[in-house]
Amino acid sequence: MISVFDVFKIILGVIISVFILFVLLRFATSYMEIGESGRQASIMVNLKKSIEDVYTTGISSDFEGKDADLILGYSPPYIETPVASVDMDPVPLFLVPGKGLSIYRNEYDLGWWKFYYIEAMPETSILFVPLGAQEKTLPLIGNITRFLPSTENTKAKTKFGIGCNGTEFWFGWERYKFTEAIMPRLLTADLELNLCENVNYFRDKGFRLVTLSEDLKEADFVVKPLDEDIGYVYIRNEEGYAEFMYKNGLDIAALLLGGKGLYDYTNEKFFSGLEVAVDVSIKESGILMTNAGINQRCGTKVAEFVGILNAIKELIPKIKGPANEDDAREFALYIKSSSMKYRELDSMGCA
Amino acid sequence: MIEVMSMKTRKGGKGQVHLMEYVLLSFFVMLIIVLITLFLTGWQMSTIGSEQRKVTYAKAEFLLRAFTNSPYINKNTYKEGSMLEDSKLSSITCDDLEKLYGTGWYAEVESLEFKDECTIDNYPLCGKWSYCKKEGEATTFEIPVNIYRKTTGEIDIGFLKVGLYIKQG
Numbered sequence: 142m143i144s145v146f147d148v149f150k151i152i153l154g155v156i157i158s159v160f161i162l163f164v165l166l167r168f169a170t171s172y173m174e175i176g177e178s179g180r181q182a183s184i185m186v187n188l189k190k191s192i193e194d195v196y197t198t199g200i201s202s203d204f205e206g207k208d209a210d211l212i213l214g215y216s217p218p219y220i221e222t223p224v225a226s227v228d229m230d231p232v233p234l235f236l237v238p239g240k241g242l243s244i245y246r247n248e249y250d251l252g253w254w255k256f257y258y259i260e261a262m263p264e265t266s267i268l269f270v271p272l273g274a275q276e277k278t279l280p281l282i283g284n285i286t287r288f289l290p291s292t293e294n295t296k297a298k299t300k301f302g303i304g305c306n307g308t309e310f311w312f313g314w315e316r317y318k319f320t321e322a323i324m325p326r327l328l329t330a331d332l333e334l335n336l337c338e339n340v341n342y343f344r345d346k347g348f349r350l351v352t353l354s355e356d357l358k359e360a361d362f363v364v365k366p367l368d369e370d371i372g373y374v375y376i377r378n379e380e381g382y383a384e385f386m387y388k389n390g391l392d393i394a395a396l397l398l399g400g401k402g403l404y405d406y407t408n409e410k411f412f413s414g415l416e417v418a419v420d421v422s423i424k425e426s427g428i429l430m431t432n433a434g435i436n437q438r439c440g441t442k443v444a445e446f447v448g449i450l451n452a453i454k455e456l457i458p459k460i461k462g463p464a465n466e467d468d469a470r471e472f473a474l475y476i477k478s479s480s481m482k483y484r485e486l487d488s489m490g491c492a
Numbered sequence: 493m494i495e496v497m498s499m500k501t502r503k504g505g506k507g508q509v510h511l512m513e514y515v516l517l518s519f520f521v522m523l524i525i526v527l528i529t530l531f532l533t534g535w536q537m538s539t540i541g542s543e544q545r546k547v548t549y550a551k552a553e554f555l556l557r558a559f560t561n562s563p564y565i566n567k568n569t570y571k572e573g574s575m576l577e578d579s580k581l582s583s584i585t586c587d588d589l590e591k592l593y594g595t596g597w598y599a600e601v602e603s604l605e606f607k608d609e610c611t612i613d614n615y616p617l618c619g620k621w622s623y624c625k626k627e628g629e630a631t632t633f634e635i636p637v638n639i640y641r642k643t644t645g646e647i648d649i650g651f652l653k654v655g656l657y658i659k660q661g
Contacts, residue, residue: 150514157518161525168529175536182543190550197557199571231558231593255563417588421564424583429642432615492568 181211181224188212188220189227195244196232196259201294204242204261212238215399217406232259233410235398239263243295247288249391249411251476252483253446253492254418256391256411260290262398265299268312268343270352270360271334277366278353279328281390283320285351285364288394291316303327305337336360349397357382364393367466370473376400388460388469389476412461419454423447439491446482449475552631552656555597559654560637564592567640574635576601576652579642582615586624596657598624603639603650616643619650630655 191202211222215236219226229236235258236242242261249256267289271278282303292298293315301319302312314323336358337343343350352360357375363382366372370389374396375382385404387393395407426447430440453475459468486492559565561573565580581601589599599622606619619639632655639648 146510150510153514153518157521161521164525164529168532172532179539186547186550193554193557197554197561197573199561253568255568257563413591417564417584417591421580421583421588425579428582428612428615429579432612 178224181222184211185220185222185224185227189229191244192229192232192234192259192261195246196257199246201243201245201292203296204244205296210240212236214238217399217403233257233407234259234261235395235403235407236261237263237265237398239297241297243290243292243297243299245290245292245295247290249288249389252480252487253422254415256414258391258407258410260398262290262297262299264297266302266312266346266348267299267397268302268304268310268337268348268350270304270337270350271332272336272352272354272358274355275332277355277369279324280369281353281364281366281372283324284390285393285397286316286320286324286390288390289316289397293317303332304334305339306332306334308337308339308342310337351393351397362397368470370477371466371469386464386466386469388464388473408461412457415453416457419450419457423450423454426450439486439489442482442486442489442491446479446486449479449482453479548631548656548658552597552633552654555593555599555656556633556635556652556654558593559599559652560635562592564588570640575638575640575647576650577640577642578610578616581621581639582610582612582618584623589623598622598626598630598655598657600626600653601637601639601650602653603648605648616641619648626655628657630657632656 188204191204194200195202211224212220213223214221215234215238218230218232218234219228220236233256240263242263244259244261247258247260249258269282269285271282286301289301290299298315300313300315301323302310302314303323304310304312311323336352337350340350350360350362352358352363353366354363355365357363357365361377363375364372364387365375372387374385374387374393376385376396383401385392385396385401387396391407391411392404395404399406426443430443453472456468456472456475460472464472483492560576564584565576566573567575567577601621603619606617608614608618609620609622610618632653634651634653637650637652639650640646641648
């Protein structure tokens with residue numbers, strides 16, 4: 142027969158066992174969660190390192206497979222993940238979340254300064270739809286394409302094409318082939334292009350359609366050039382269209398890949414870099430002219446170059462915020478002049 | 493009668509000893525669990541600490557590589573980087589670099605040929621450039637670089653040192 146003491150032993154044993162089991166289970170669960178978070182964090186650290194490596198070396202790479210699923214979103218400069226937000230500053234990054242990313246360093250080269258930025262993108266299909274005056278819209282395609290990634294050396298490809306003639310379109314080239322072989326042919330061909338009729342087909346296939354037209358057309362993403370360098374981008378939303386002014390192809394690429402958030406962030410990074418570059422170049426020219434005794438021939442040209450840089454410096458505060466068309470036009474003109482003048486200096490051996 | 497009572501008392505005493513044994517056993521089991529928990533937590537903390545050190549090293553290494561390839565201090569036509577231009581090094585300031593790369597670091601470039609600190613007045617007869625004051629404990633990396641002498645077209649050998657301050661607390 143079981144004594145009272147035996148019953149007590151059983152009850153005490155059960156209580157202690159349940160308690161121990163509970164403590165162990167709780168600890169094991171949180172330990173597993175910590176382990177999983179640690180794994181996810183180390184994947185994100187690797188992604189950050191890959192992006193930084195590409196930024197500093199210029200050698201493209203891939204970020205493959207399931208790991209890319211951990212990216213929930215990108216609100217510049219933060220990559221949102223289930224563990225934490227990964228701050229990518231100071232690397233200017235165009236990131237489009239998706240399976241398998243190609244990481245590519247692109248640049249806006251002014252000759253006397255380069256603005257480096259990273260494009261991390263999954264497989265992407267971009268179809269340009271130039272309408273109306275093609276002498277304006279076709280060169281603009283080349284100007285936009287050079288700010289998008291060249292994926293010849295990576296697995297996730299970004300391909301370009303042009304359309305549409307009814308339901309017909311021409312597509313499937315990477316940047317180099319598209320700009321070097323296809324675009325020159327298109328510029329001489331007498332194309333008759335219209336808005337794509339089968340929009341749903343393109344939406345299902347994940348195409349990004351870029352409509353280029355001097356009038357606003359019924360499309361999701363419309364680029365309206367005012368002249369060679371500046372114009373407006375219209376992005377369709379619930380209320381109609383959001384309007385953004387572009388001053389270069391970089392603005393259009395930012396809007397196409399990341400909308401307003403990326404456009405604002407890119408402008409902030411670009412202008413802070415440009416401000417520093419202008420200051421350094423002005424000071425550098427001053428030092429060389431006073432201390433290194435630049436000859437008369439170079440001196441005049443260097444002074445002209447510094448004059449252009451000073452004009453850019455004065456325009457930066459105006460153009461940084463919401464700019465008007467005249468300021469934007471003037472800015473684009475000075476940027477172009479600065480590159481031309483620098484090339485001239487370089488060819489004279491004065492740069 | 494007395495014998496029966498003393499037997500009962502002896503039995504009760506034995507029960508109390510058993511109870512004490514169980515309480516002690518439970519206490520030791522709990523103690524072991526607490527110790528294991530503390531050990532694992534401590535281990536996890538030290539892992540986090542070493543991860544933080546890794547992150548600091550990675551940041552310092554990134555800064556060093558970003559400097560060697562920076563379009564603000566490199567020769568324009570030299571795509572591979574590590575070809576710092578003396579006139580640009582003399583023109584850029586700590587404030588400029590902080591706008592680009594944030595705060596909490598210092599950098600030095602030193603030529604093996606000239607040892608004088610560069611100012612606007614003694615350019616180009618100088619060979620040392622310092623950016624942002626060195627203060628406190630820092631994780632520092634150093635790398636050999638080429639220094640392009642713009643006025644003569646010659647190339648010096650030098651060292652680029654970049655230190656990232658270790659955050660306290």
